[in-house]
Amino acid sequence: MKPRIAAIGICAALLLSLSGWLPAAETAILLKNGQIITVSGETITGGDILVQGTKIVKVGKGLPAPAGAEVIDLGGRWIMPGIIDSHSHIAVEGEVNEMGALLTPEVDCRDVINPQDINIFYALTGGVTSVHTMHGSANPIGGRGISLKLRWGKSAEELIFVEAPLTSKWALGENPKRSNMTGAGPARYPRTRMGVEESIRDEFEKAKDYMRTWAEYEKKAKAARESKGKNPPPLPPKKDFRLEGIADILSGRLWVRCHAYQSEEMLSIMRLCREYGVKLVCFEHGLEGYRITNELVQYGVGVSTFADFWGYKWEAYNTMPQAAALCAKRGVLVAISSDDSERMRHLFNDAAKTVRFGGATEDEALRMLTINPAKIMGVDRWVGTIEPGKDADLAVFNRHPLDPFTVCEMTMVDGAVYFDRAKYLEERKKTEEEEKKKEPEKKDGGEV
Amino acid sequence: MKKFAVILGSAVLAISALLFSQAKPARLFIKNATIVPVVGERIEGGGILVEDGKIKAIGKALQAPADAAVLDASGTFVYPGFIDSYSHFGLAEISSIPSTTDFREMGKENPELRAVWAINPHSVHFGTGRVTGTTSALVAPAGGTFPGISALVKMDGWTVPEMVVKEAATSFINFPMTPRPVGEGMAVQKESKEDVTSKLVEKIRDYLKEARRYLELKKLAAAGPDVEAPEYSAKYEALQPVLEGTLPVIISVEKAKDIELAIKFVQDEKLKAIFRGCAQGFKVADKIKQSGIPVIIDSLYTGPSEPEDGYDAAYRNVVELARAGVLISFSSGDSPAHGKDLPYHAAKAVAFGLSPEEAIKALTINPAKMFGVADRMGSIEVGKDADLLIAAGDPLDLKTEVKQLVINGRAIDMANWWETLYEKFKGRPEK
Numbered sequence: 001m002k003p004r005i006a007a008i009g010i011c012a013a014l015l016l017s018l019s020g021w022l023p024a025a026e027t028a029i030l031l032k033n034g035q036i037i038t039v040s041g042e043t044i045t046g047g048d049i050l051v052q053g054t055k056i057v058k059v060g061k062g063l064p065a066p067a068g069a070e071v072i073d074l075g076g077r078w079i080m081p082g083i084i085d086s087h088s089h090i091a092v093e094g095e096v097n098e099m100g101a102l103l104t105p106e107v108d109c110r111d112v113i114n115p116q117d118i119n120i121f122y123a124l125t126g127g128v129t130s131v132h133t134m135h136g137s138a139n140p141i142g143g144r145g146i147s148l149k150l151r152w153g154k155s156a157e158e159l160i161f162v163e164a165p166l167t168s169k170w171a172l173g174e175n176p177k178r179s180n181m182t183g184a185g186p187a188r189y190p191r192t193r194m195g196v197e198e199s200i201r202d203e204f205e206k207a208k209d210y211m212r213t214w215a216e217y218e219k220k221a222k223a224a225r226e227s228k229g230k231n232p233p234p235l236p237p238k239k240d241f242r243l244e245g246i247a248d249i250l251s252g253r254l255w256v257r258c259h260a261y262q263s264e265e266m267l268s269i270m271r272l273c274r275e276y277g278v279k280l281v282c283f284e285h286g287l288e289g290y291r292i293t294n295e296l297v298q299y300g301v302g303v304s305t306f307a308d309f310w311g312y313k314w315e316a317y318n319t320m321p322q323a324a325a326l327c328a329k330r331g332v333l334v335a336i337s338s339d340d341s342e343r344m345r346h347l348f349n350d351a352a353k354t355v356r357f358g359g360a361t362e363d364e365a366l367r368m369l370t371i372n373p374a375k376i377m378g379v380d381r382w383v384g385t386i387e388p389g390k391d392a393d394l395a396v397f398n399r400h401p402l403d404p405f406t407v408c409e410m411t412m413v414d415g416a417v418y419f420d421r422a423k424y425l426e427e428r429k430k431t432e433e434e435e436k437k438k439e440p441e442k443k444d445g446g447e448v
Numbered sequence: 449m450k451k452f453a454v455i456l457g458s459a460v461l462a463i464s465a466l467l468f469s470q471a472k473p474a475r476l477f478i479k480n481a482t483i484v485p486v487v488g489e490r491i492e493g494g495g496i497l498v499e500d501g502k503i504k505a506i507g508k509a510l511q512a513p514a515d516a517a518v519l520d521a522s523g524t525f526v527y528p529g530f531i532d533s534y535s536h537f538g539l540a541e542i543s544s545i546p547s548t549t550d551f552r553e554m555g556k557e558n559p560e561l562r563a564v565w566a567i568n569p570h571s572v573h574f575g576t577g578r579v580t581g582t583t584s585a586l587v588a589p590a591g592g593t594f595p596g597i598s599a600l601v602k603m604d605g606w607t608v609p610e611m612v613v614k615e616a617a618t619s620f621i622n623f624p625m626t627p628r629p630v631g632e633g634m635a636v637q638k639e640s641k642e643d644v645t646s647k648l649v650e651k652i653r654d655y656l657k658e659a660r661r662y663l664e665l666k667k668l669a670a671a672g673p674d675v676e677a678p679e680y681s682a683k684y685e686a687l688q689p690v691l692e693g694t695l696p697v698i699i700s701v702e703k704a705k706d707i708e709l710a711i712k713f714v715q716d717e718k719l720k721a722i723f724r725g726c727a728q729g730f731k732v733a734d735k736i737k738q739s740g741i742p743v744i745i746d747s748l749y750t751g752p753s754e755p756e757d758g759y760d761a762a763y764r765n766v767v768e769l770a771r772a773g774v775l776i777s778f779s780s781g782d783s784p785a786h787g788k789d790l791p792y793h794a795a796k797a798v799a800f801g802l803s804p805e806e807a808i809k810a811l812t813i814n815p816a817k818m819f820g821v822a823d824r825m826g827s828i829e830v831g832k833d834a835d836l837l838i839a840a841g842d843p844l845d846l847k848t849e850v851k852q853l854v855i856n857g858r859a860i861d862m863a864n865w866w867e868t869l870y871e872k873f874k875g876r877p878e879k
Contacts, residue, residue, distance in 0.1 A: 311785030320866035
């Protein structure tokens, strides 16, 4: 067993060392001679990016290195904005579904961030720099999600993308209906799409009453304060964290991210959200979104979808890998997201599939990985393109990121390198050589 | 490209009409193609003559016979059709709906079950699975220790018998896997003292021993009246060709330690084995090479078997196995809905160091060798089945469109479920 533990130790040390060389507050880094996929504009061949501290300050050709700046020669490799995964469940401690109740807007992924989840590192190896990590899809209204920056090695609190709006995860269809969970515990309401929608509508009405009760109380309390003792202060109503959560949805404080597959239930929930003034940002997966592009555009709702994951259940059957490109062509805001810690490592390959299937342009495909998910997460002011003023979240590839044979070689978050394949391979070689040297020892020592 | 598509499209239509209308298969001539035969040199601007489902002639100077339907493949690349080395095509429609799945039987020992009995030739996944160039697939049962017998089929046909290349292509043994202990530390050390894997392997050996005894008794009973014939066992009967080494057996195995155990198992039992998976094969690549056992690579959309293997273990594994000289092939894995990803797995290995030529071999001639059909599949050679893919570019490229497939000499109908949806919904007027 000892070698295994040693291997883990070395692995951990390696990962820590990779996350170790963080720049001091205002260190400058000049990334020279890259093919810069800015996403915001033209790709710059033989371009440079100047990073000051955590921000991109200049993008162009022939930028001089400021005194004391670290210079990284990209040697003609491709550099793009860090990939943003708008639908993820990584870095969450334990189960992502709160199964104890049907509607659980009171629970929050922020409370269970696990900064040691190895999937954070795996994501970095695929050029991913930010994720929106979410509650599961068992509940029509589930818990709150949280946007993270993948500052691998930092604490839970330090991973949080502080500028990102707070989100509420909803889910429609087979998952909240528990359609594919027969035998896993007693059946519960709802079992139909009708019941799913009704359970949301019902809770909205309760929350409106709750908000009204509190508003009346505040009014009376104010009057009491102003009466200078004439009116006795009223008793406050009971606090209800679940209804507080719904109230945050109704007030628009939480951005709604709604898991849905079928087009008609998407239309239905869009009407409901409009009726109650809910800020519905996008459908998660939305595999039938291609059928209702007119309506998605009209309501301003995006899709955070798969390039080609399909067919695993009935509601995921009526779709095609052309769906993302078709949605994008018709003006829907499309993000390619993973929902899976493995898929997130090759989102750039997935984006290339939208070029083959449905004929997305390469620019469109790249936007689906960067600025589009940034918009969906409400963080496009900070990330998603390579422009002065934006966070220095960058991914370096040895070939164009949509090339079938491309490999991500370096990933930076806030101007700090969190993954460097060359260094990783060097460390691994060293570790393996050390392991080899130990082999005879193990034999001599016999059973350990 | 558009012009080409039109030419090819109309050519295909004309050919289809010709092929479908005649009782005797017509001759097909593919001209002006860049031919990548896999076995032999690449031919620029060459022609391929197809007759009775077979490749009749190949060459640069070849002229189209007057009676042949001509497919102008200018600007395209013709490869042998890809062979998917492990799939559940036709055995699973929607994985979460039990009434649509037929690949996993109850019980642990089902060596007699045949995938060929259950394949649905009209599963949508045959149509969508072949869009990237797959013309044949091994269709496998799964589950238990002895899941049954796979069939090697073509990806086109009105009925299963029309599709079948080998009704019984391989048997299977799911080798026990040394579990990764949950958590690290003291508890693990205790757990590892007990070698659960070896005990489970003993159980498999016992089962094979029983099968051998049954076959021996049967033989003795046939030879004379002294020995009573054993009660008929379909299970032991099915293992006969496996034990005689005439039917290859695919052994799923992942961990390095288990691979070593499996090599010894194969050698002791004298089986004709093919490994599947071998996630940690890179740690024992030389030993696999020495054993002569080929390896079917599973889906490369997978993380490392253990974090210590490194984030890129799945890709590195393929590169190391190929470097050691192990005969490898690719497979799309467990989900027929993702059958089209077959060449993308190969591309992922190329990204991390496998040569593109090796990758193409691992999609064509290598699996043909593994399944004993290299005499009729896996390359573009005279006399072989005319199973061809005609692509607009490198078929390993995620962005390349496969324009046309030829299966058993027929330019097949490329329509599929995705195209049906796409054609319909791109027609919805925009507001």
